Amino acid sequence: MTKKNSTLTTNEEKKVLPVSPIVLDHHIKTLAPLLQRWVDSGKISQVNLLTGQKGIGKRAMVHYIAQWLFCSEKENLLSPCQKCSHCLKAQNQSWVDFIEISSSQTNEENLKIEQFRNLKETLGFGAFESPFKIIHIHNAEQLTTQAANSILKLLEEPPPGWLFFITTHDATLLLTTIVSRCQVVRLKPFSVTQIEKILEAHNTPKDRLPVAAKLAQGSYEKAIKLCSQEYWEIRNKFFKSLENPQNEMNLLIDQCAKTPVFFELILDLSENIVEDIITGSNINYDYKNTILKLSKNAEYKLGSLDAVQRFFLELGERIFKARHELETPVNKKLLIQEVLIPWVQLA
Numbered sequence: 001m002t003k004k005n006s007t008l009t010t011n012e013e014k015k016v017l018p019v020s021p022i023v024l025d026h027h028i029k030t031l032a033p034l035l036q037r038w039v040d041s042g043k044i045s046q047v048n049l050l051t052g053q054k055g056i057g058k059r060a061m062v063h064y065i066a067q068w069l070f071c072s073e074k075e076n077l078l079s080p081c082q083k084c085s086h087c088l089k090a091q092n093q094s095w096v097d098f099i100e101i102s103s104s105q106t107n108e109e110n111l112k113i114e115q116f117r118n119l120k121e122t123l124g125f126g127a128f129e130s131p132f133k134i135i136h137i138h139n140a141e142q143l144t145t146q147a148a149n150s151i152l153k154l155l156e157e158p159p160p161g162w163l164f165f166i167t168t169h170d171a172t173l174l175l176t177t178i179v180s181r182c183q184v185v186r187l188k189p190f191s192v193t194q195i196e197k198i199l200e201a202h203n204t205p206k207d208r209l210p211v212a213a214k215l216a217q218g219s220y221e222k223a224i225k226l227c228s229q230e231y232w233e234i235r236n237k238f239f240k241s242l243e244n245p246q247n248e249m250n251l252l253i254d255q256c257a258k259t260p261v262f263f264e265l266i267l268d269l270s271e272n273i274v275e276d277i278i279t280g281s282n283i284n285y286d287y288k289n290t291i292l293k294l295s296k297n298a299e300y301k302l303g304s305l306d307a308v309q310r311f312f313l314e315l316g317e318r319i320f321k322a323r324h325e326l327e328t329p330v331n332k333k334l335l336i337q338e339v340l341i342p343w344v345q346l347a
């Protein structure tokens with residue numbers, strides 16, 4: 001397994017509390033019925049699965065729910081007081097009864113069986129200072145089959161007072177035997193307007209804001225990343241390589257093969273350019289001329305508008321497939337070449 005680029009994984013370890021008001025307002029609408037049920041019945045579901053696309057704050061919401069459950073002075077039924085000792089500990093990530101199991105702690109791409117051994121050694125022990133011990137399994141699609149099998153029994157009959165929160169962007173990548181044990185909540189993506197507001201609060205350069213908000217397709221974390229210098233440069237490089245593939249494309253292929261997040265960015269960008277060409281959505285308005293040239297070249301080379309439409313629809317399908325293949329142990333260099341070759345043919 002290749003190691004993740006360390007500069008890009010540090011974000012995941014960042015404090016996520018307090019959750020930004022826009023994110024909280026958005027997700028609490030989806031979560032409120034479940035949380036209210038817990039309050040009304042006095043019974044909390046012990047194994048919970050939060051799904052929803054990457055970068056919409058699933059981890060942040062697990063931390064928020066944990067803080068709320070630990071809070072000893074809840075003012076409002078669905079929000080923690082932010083002042084009691086439990087809330088302060090949660091905000092500082094000096095958790096006592098909260099355990100997070102994530103691949104970014106080991107800088108590997110998988111969640112391995114060893115990461116659950118320590119947890120299992122505490123079987124028979126309850127929480128230290130709260131009524132609950134909360135365990136968050138982050139990006140559970142990264143569980144190895146062995147690791148997933150090793151926790152099945154624990155999820156089937158969780159010890160009293162233990163609450164599990166499992167998060168994933170794609171529940172179909174989990175063992176069905178895990179999903180069937182869970183109370184599932186699907187968190188929703190954000191609107192372009194909501195993402196624009198979040199970007200504004202992040203002091204994003206104004207010229208990047210409208211492009212990033214649309215490109216991110218509902219994920220505010222993706223939008224924030226897109227606006228970073230590192231990502232913005234990759235985007236510029238991609239467009240340059242579309243204008244001049246002979247000089248730029250190979251370098252870009254190497255960069256993407258080494259760094260999966262850049263690969264994902266290229267897939268996002270390719271998908272959006274396809275959309276711009278087919279529907280005239282003009283998401284990448286700052287590269288309008290490049291896109292127009294691609295579309296004209298396509299018409300010239302393929303002969304008819306119908307053929308152009310077919311070409312880009314097929315390319316869209318290839319990109320969609322590549323996204324799934326990227327989750328599997330494939331040769332990344334070959335995969336990115338396959339996605340980029342049709343673009344080169346158009347130049």
Ligand SMILES: [Zn+2]
Pocket residue numbers: 070071072073074080081082083084085086087
């Ligand atoms: Zn509190």
